[in-house]
Amino acid sequence: MAFILCVVIFSLSTQKFLSTDNFLTVVMQASIIGTIALGVTFVVIGGNLDLSVGSLLSFATVLVVDLHDKVGPGTAILLMFVFTLLIGSVNGYLIGYLRLNSLIVTLGMLSAIQGITLVYSGGKNVDISDQTNTWFAFFGREALFGVPVPAIIFIVLGIILQIVLLKTGFGRKIFAIGGNATASLFSGLRRNRLVFSTYLLSAFTTGCAALILGSRVMGSQNNVGEGYELLVLAGVILGGTSLLGGSGSIARTVIGVLILAMIQNGLLLLGFPYYTQWLVTWVVIIVAVWLDIAAKRGKLFSTY
Amino acid sequence: MNRIIYLIKRQPIWIFVFVCIVFFSFSSPYFFDIRNFSNILVQASTIGLIALGMTFVMINGNIDLSVGATLALAASLAVGLQPQLGIIGAVSVGLLSGILIGALNGIIAWKTGVDAFIVTLGAMIGVRGLVFIYTEEQAFYAYDLAYANFGASSLFGIPVLALIFVFLTIIAHLVLKYTIHGRNVFAVGGNRVAAKEAGIRVGPHMLLNFILIGFLAALSGILLSTQMGASTPNLGRNYELWTITAVVLGGTRLTGGFGSIIGTLGGVLAIAILRNGMNLLQVPSFYVLIILGSILILVLFLDKRFAEPQGVGA
Numbered sequence: 093m094a095f096i097l098c099v100v101i102f103s104l105s106t107q108k109f110l111s112t113d114n115f116l117t118v119v120m121q122a123s124i125i126g127t128i129a130l131g132v133t134f135v136v137i138g139g140n141l142d143l144s145v146g147s148l149l150s151f152a153t154v155l156v157v158d159l160h161d162k163v164g165p166g167t168a169i170l171l172m173f174v175f176t177l178l179i180g181s182v183n184g185y186l187i188g189y190l191r192l193n194s195l196i197v198t199l200g201m202l203s204a205i206q207g208i209t210l211v212y213s214g215g216k217n218v219d220i221s222d223q224t225n226t227w228f229a230f231f232g233r234e235a236l237f238g239v240p241v242p243a244i245i246f247i248v249l250g251i252i253l254q255i256v257l258l259k260t261g262f263g264r265k266i267f268a269i270g271g272n273a274t275a276s277l278f279s280g281l282r283r284n285r286l287v288f289s290t291y292l293l294s295a296f297t298t299g300c301a302a303l304i305l306g307s308r309v310m311g312s313q314n315n316v317g318e319g320y321e322l323l324v325l326a327g328v329i330l331g332g333t334s335l336l337g338g339s340g341s342i343a344r345t346v347i348g349v350l351i352l353a354m355i356q357n358g359l360l361l362l363g364f365p366y367y368t369q370w371l372v373t374w375v376v377i378i379v380a381v382w383l384d385i386a387a388k389r390g391k392l393f394s395t396y
Numbered sequence: 397m398n399r400i401i402y403l404i405k406r407q408p409i410w411i412f413v414f415v416c417i418v419f420f421s422f423s424s425p426y427f428f429d430i431r432n433f434s435n436i437l438v439q440a441s442t443i444g445l446i447a448l449g450m451t452f453v454m455i456n457g458n459i460d461l462s463v464g465a466t467l468a469l470a471a472s473l474a475v476g477l478q479p480q481l482g483i484i485g486a487v488s489v490g491l492l493s494g495i496l497i498g499a500l501n502g503i504i505a506w507k508t509g510v511d512a513f514i515v516t517l518g519a520m521i522g523v524r525g526l527v528f529i530y531t532e533e534q535a536f537y538a539y540d541l542a543y544a545n546f547g548a549s550s551l552f553g554i555p556v557l558a559l560i561f562v563f564l565t566i567i568a569h570l571v572l573k574y575t576i577h578g579r580n581v582f583a584v585g586g587n588r589v590a591a592k593e594a595g596i597r598v599g600p601h602m603l604l605n606f607i608l609i610g611f612l613a614a615l616s617g618i619l620l621s622t623q624m625g626a627s628t629p630n631l632g633r634n635y636e637l638w639t640i641t642a643v644v645l646g647g648t649r650l651t652g653g654f655g656s657i658i659g660t661l662g663g664v665l666a667i668a669i670l671r672n673g674m675n676l677l678q679v680p681s682f683y684v685l686i687i688l689g690s691i692l693i694l695v696l697f698l699d700k701r702f703a704e705p706q707g708v709g710a
Contacts, residue, residue, distance in 0.1 A: 143637075186693060186697075190697065190700070191700070192693065192696050192697060192700060193650060193696060195650060196644050196650065196692060196693070196696050197693055197696065199637060199640060199641060199644075199692065200641075200688075200689040200690065200691075200692035200693040200696075201689060201693075202637065202689070203637070203641070203685045203686075203688050203689035203692070204685065204686045204688075204689025204690060205689075206685050207682045207683060207684070207685030207686035207687075207689065208686060210680075210682035210685070211680070211682045211683065211686070215680070215682065318633070318634070319633070319634075322461070322517055322520065322521070323521075325517065326517060326518075326521065329514055329517075335511060335513060335514065365529060366528075367525040367526075367528040367529045368525065368529070369525070370521050370522055370524060370525025370528075371522050371525045371526065371529075373518070373521050373522065373525075374518040374519060374521055374522025374523075374525070375518075375522070377514065377517065377518040377521075378504060378508070378510060378514070378515060378518045381510045381511075381514050382508040382509075382510050385508070385509055385510060386508075389509070393507050393508070393509075394506070394507060394508060394509030394599075
């Protein structure tokens, strides 16, 4: 609904909005936050939160960029994914197996990973020395058949994960543990292992986002992902995935993230100051969730 | 003896604070010193003031992610409007902006029934946008030196900022413990439906707590800007996360209905002492982040192991 509304409003008010080129720009702008949001959607449907993805993005980007010059792009990417998944599995162990509160664990991890990144880099920014002759540029700077690679990564990963979520037993079990933890326990689902795997998934998609980001910038600051965790959540929520778990879909998350990017793009094309988009985002998030809730309870205002 | 064990179980963070004080006193000659202690209190006051309000909001079963942005808005207004309104006028506008944002969050949470996490997540993004639009990405400097002098001033040898923090901590403790509003905070957080049935006006009650935290965030921002004699649009970034960390370290549960100002004070001091002590030992500040993150998870783990009754299944 909100998605169509956005498209219509911006198309009517500016000529440039409804062109293929501009649409690809929007998808590309959305690709980093969007790719992370794909994995986080699994976490949220499973009834948990992940606030550590912003720090993890910084960590992964710094790691892959720094290692690129030291061990070559292939090994760098491999090592980046190994360490990123390792951190994801720490999240998964603490939340899945020790059953600690996900919000606080990932808040703690947010700070710890930030520290680890700074210790690793010694507080210095990192960059790739030879930026023109490396195939690492493929992920962030090149295009296939006129479509930018970041957009391809985002969309292809989205389609795969949508199929995993809807068409496999794994996906259905994630809905089950998020919807009713007790019932799923008595049905013999292994909640521990399922929650663990959702965190591996969000770490994996964060790693993919780091590939795009590192390749596009060819360098990285230590705090490049700061604040991304909440923008990612904003996209997930805007798509209509409930923070309580048990409902949501990858397609809706993609739409949510695209709405955020479209607001940004549309307002800029209309000539509004850059930060106006944040004000509009504020209103859109609350109104979207409000209408969702109001439709469910049949009344516009709550009764407290 | 039983009472001591009971206290230790309820306030494990104070043991950590105590251990930290002992450790740093032995390892750094500069740590155990009245001047350093008042320094720690000043450093703690920024997060600490917000954490007082956050304790109310979190015991209520809510959360406020917009405090960092509110802090920046209030500081920018209080410094930026000084040429037009004078110090007192500008500071009043700053405080008012905090109250208004708190009220807005509270009314939205009350009337729409949208979860406070989402309401304040939206506000966090939007209010930060307001800050950037108002300041046009510029830092402001307070040209009247009286403003920065206030931040550096002392009363009876104790910094005024520390005194304000201690005074408000005591007030917050008394309000939470001995007033009807304070008892209602626990009632609403423990069981919202039951509280409503018992005749508590849940919506207005929560609104009041959001106004409280908005005011405290604004005050904290203004006091922070007096320390620097300036404000920047990026002020207070990530402070919501630090504040929540402090409150949770102090034993307040995210699910609501449980917590205390004394615990929160412990959490705030733990963070401040750790930063100060490691700074004196010349440990790079990166390690503080790792240690704080680990402690947060450890406290959660201990709480789960020892404080909660072990249930079946879930």
